[in-house]
């Protein structure tokens with residue numbers, strides 16, 4: 085029962101059909117000048133159709149100097165209003181409400197993105213973006229307050245139901261408030277009173293433009309999680325000021341770019357990480373306006389509980405809605421088991437965004453491609469499809485092919501479906517990968533596909549089945565490097581470790597410091613092993629997205645995992661490992677186990693055989709080239725759709 089989550093609520097004059105909010109997440113789908121594109125519109129419309137109560141569109145820059153991402157949506161000029169109006173109409177068609185998040189990046193951008201000087205309260209570079217900003221003059225501050233006001237006017241003209249002022253995550257408004265980024269000595273800096281001036285002037289100016297009845301939400305970082313930054317005690321005081329200033333709801337987030345793991349929240353950050361802060365703010369303001377909780381709330385059971393316990397009035401479920409736009413609908417129809425859960429991997433969304441790419445989702449190939457495919461519609465010609473390999477790519481291919489009406493037969497040589505997902509879910513903080521595996525397996529099992537497990541498909545199988553097309557998704561296998569002594573009893577692969585199919589002694593050397601090597605090292609350290617990771621590169625975990633990597637490296641240091649970079653294992657001899665590093669040759673003795681984690685190579689023997697027979701085939705995922713799950717899943721989706 086989700087009575088609280090599904091109950092309507094009022095934010096100022098705005099009535100919402102339920103308590104589920106889609107918070108602002110930059111997509112990089114807009115045009116270069118910030119205009120709404122069809123893609124941007126469809127992405128939001130599909131989520132409105134999925135039943136969400138309120139959509140807050142991505143951080144929308146109010147002034148060209150405040151742009152933070154290449155294809156971010158803007159509201160800095162009147163010409164952008166028409167496109168924004170089309171967007172609000174598209175969302176209203178499906179009964180959701182829509183707010184725009186007004187923002188200026190301040191120092192958390194670069195002049196390469198803005199095409200002009202980066203500006204901030206003080207000339208202190210953002211530790212992530214590194215560019216020294218120009219200190220804003222009083223006149224320039226007034227100009228930016230006005231830019232927020234004009235943006236608010238445009239928002240109302242465009243048909244938005246509310247405005248959210250982005251006062252969080254270390255952007256300009258937050259920069260003024262925080263002693264960490266504001267070192268001014270004039271009326272905009274120094275005392276708390278002075279640091280609150282810019283945010284409160286923005287609120288006042290926005291209110292003047294939109295009128296007394298128009299809902300204004302304010303987003304805060306309750307804690308900045310940096311030395312010298314704002315704490316919950318500061319934000320409690322500020323929250324009371326905001327309520328006095330007439331805002332209609334508070335959205336309680338956390339972090340700035342330097343503590344970006346708290347903004348981005350990889351799977352190692354606990355689910356519901358800011359709920360207690362939301363509760364503290366709600367208490368501080370005596371519940372005078374609704375409070376929205378955010379932060380890895382992906383599970384509707386948790387969302388319901390947050391509201392039931394009175395910790396917040398609404399919940400933001402951002403990445404949860406990237407993964408499954410129909411989450412609210414499935415909740416209201418009691419189809420919880422069918423929800424495609426976000427797994428907190430950041431692979432498809434935030435990691436891509438911070439490479440200035442458009443976002444998607446590891447498990448949902450439709451995210452950002454909403455109008456390109458109609459998965460529910462039958463294919464033009466029904467085919468007999470044999471999928472070989474029940475890992476992420478094969479499962480997705482089987483799921484989509486079955487949805488399109490094809491006759492699907494799935495072969496998996498292991499006794500269980502899931503492939504590499506089973507291994508990947510084993511290291512610390514990776515268990516949510518099981519949610520992805522469970523979703524795909526359940527969907528394929530329900531689809532009517534014939535599933536054959538524990539049997540290897542070969543040419544004979546294909547000749548017997550006589551498929552119209554074969555999809556080969558046989559995956560990859562570990563690379564064994566050519567090192568003298570590599571073939572001996574105490575040398576195993578990371579897969580052996582994670583599958584629990586080999587004994588591991590006390591003292592371990594892991595060869596390879598990529599994601600798999602580091603995660604396996606942590607897994608072993610948690611079991612009391614003394615682990616050394618050896619890698620040829622000058623840094624480890626280079627293939628891991630920045631926030632996830634930062635947390636992983638911290639944990640490795642805490643767990644006393646020794647890391648040798650720019651080093652190469654030259655020889656293994658019994659319990660001795662000979663390593664060549666920058667300072668010459670060293671030897672580690674008394675080693676019980678050597679673990680190989682230097683990457684994978686395609687398992688493509690069958691692929692070559694089928695090719696030679698001239699049978700129509702598609703190959704997907706790691707058997708083409710070992711890559712990430714997202715590549716396998718999205719390839720499986722596209723190939724199966726195109727049959």
Ligand code: SF4
Pocket residue numbers: 403404406407425426427428429430431432433434444445446447448
């Ligand atoms: Fe969640 Fe990963 Fe999808 Fe991002 S890519 S929405 S973190 S499942």
